[in-house]
Amino acid sequence: MSTQLPTTEPRSQQVTPGTGLRQLAWQVAPTLWSSFRYAWAGISYACVTQRNFRVHLIVGSLAIGLGVFLRLAAVEMAVIGLTIGAVLAMELLNTALEAVVDLTVGQSFHPLAKVAKDCAAGAVLIAAFSALLVAASLLLPPLLRVVLSNS
Numbered sequence: 461m462s463t464q465l466p467t468t469e470p471r472s473q474q475v476t477p478g479t480g481l482r483q484l485a486w487q488v489a490p491t492l493w494s495s496f497r498y499a500w501a502g503i504s505y506a507c508v509t510q511r512n513f514r515v516h517l518i519v520g521s522l523a524i525g526l527g528v529f530l531r532l533a534a535v536e537m538a539v540i541g542l543t544i545g546a547v548l549a550m551e552l553l554n555t556a557l558e559a560v561v562d563l564t565v566g567q568s569f570h571p572l573a574k575v576a577k578d579c580a581a582g583a584v585l586i587a588a589f590s591a592l593l594v595a596a597s598l599l600l601p602p603l604l605r606v607v608l609s610n611s
Contacts, residue, residue, distance in 0.1 A: 506555050513551045516588070520544035523595050530602040540598060543591040550587040554580040
């Protein structure tokens, strides 16, 4: 006996486990465009609700702007962009994990929920410190040259 998975799709389009009619992941996002909309909804949610995500966006934008002003090489700009992307991606994963933990434990305290949230926050912190080191190593030398040449 197979069990129907909960879905909002018509019964004719529902997936029964083991039938291979459609992959479960594509039930939610039937088109690639839908997938992009859902992803954008997640990014928008983080922008609106997560202060640290906004801080990382602003600092990342400033780093890119400074890199453009200092005329960094394309490879250096790519490295800065990748590190900013890594921090923002970690922040999104942290937000998602916090939501899942909150959904699971509700308003109650559980020590493992604390561990999960603290570890996710720690991952963001490591990514942010790494990005800071990368930005400092790429931006400070040319910035100092500009400042010292104008003195």
